[in-house]
Amino acid sequence: MPPTILQASGLPGLDPSDLIRVNAESGSADIDISGIEFDFVRSIRVWDVRHYSHRERGEDGDCEERFSMRLGTYGAQGDFAWHPATPSAAPTWVLPSRSCSWGSTRRGVGVEWEDHEGNHGFEWVSY
Incomplete structure (x- = not known):
């Protein structure tokens, strides 16, 4: 099963689908916050x-x-x-x-x- 995409708001110019992914099996999040934003x-x-x-x-x-x-x-x-x-x-x-x-x-x-x-x-x- 592919990861579930979570929606985020309040961060101008960002596509939340590129940032937050939750693994459906484990329920853990993989979030990339290395950018300057x-x-x-x-x-x-x-x-x-x-x-x-x-x-x-x-x-x-x-x-x-x-x-x-x-x-x-x-x-x-x-x-x-x-x-x-x-x-x-x-x-x-x-x-x-x-x-x-x-x-x-x-x-x-x-x-x-x-x-x-x-x-x-x-x-x-x-x-």
Whole structure:
């Protein structure tokens, strides 16, 4: 039995029958999202800050920074993977300050994206 074609809408200039096919026997989908029209998927980044702190330490007032964080990204076909991350790579909405005078701890998850029109957005949830 040939694959069933699903219909999709909202993606200008795309023929959905070229993108989405469901195998009738297994019910699994085979979707090609490698084209530039799906760059918005690859733009999604997930920041997992398990712990971040900084404070003055010692007699010289040196700044000690401690962290445990990672960054999740999507690949060409939507495969998700975690990667080690450092505070210097994080945008300011993830770590508002790395100054010792801020003297704070931070823990949470943030998601950022760029929509199909190129608009950047993000959301942060502390826990």
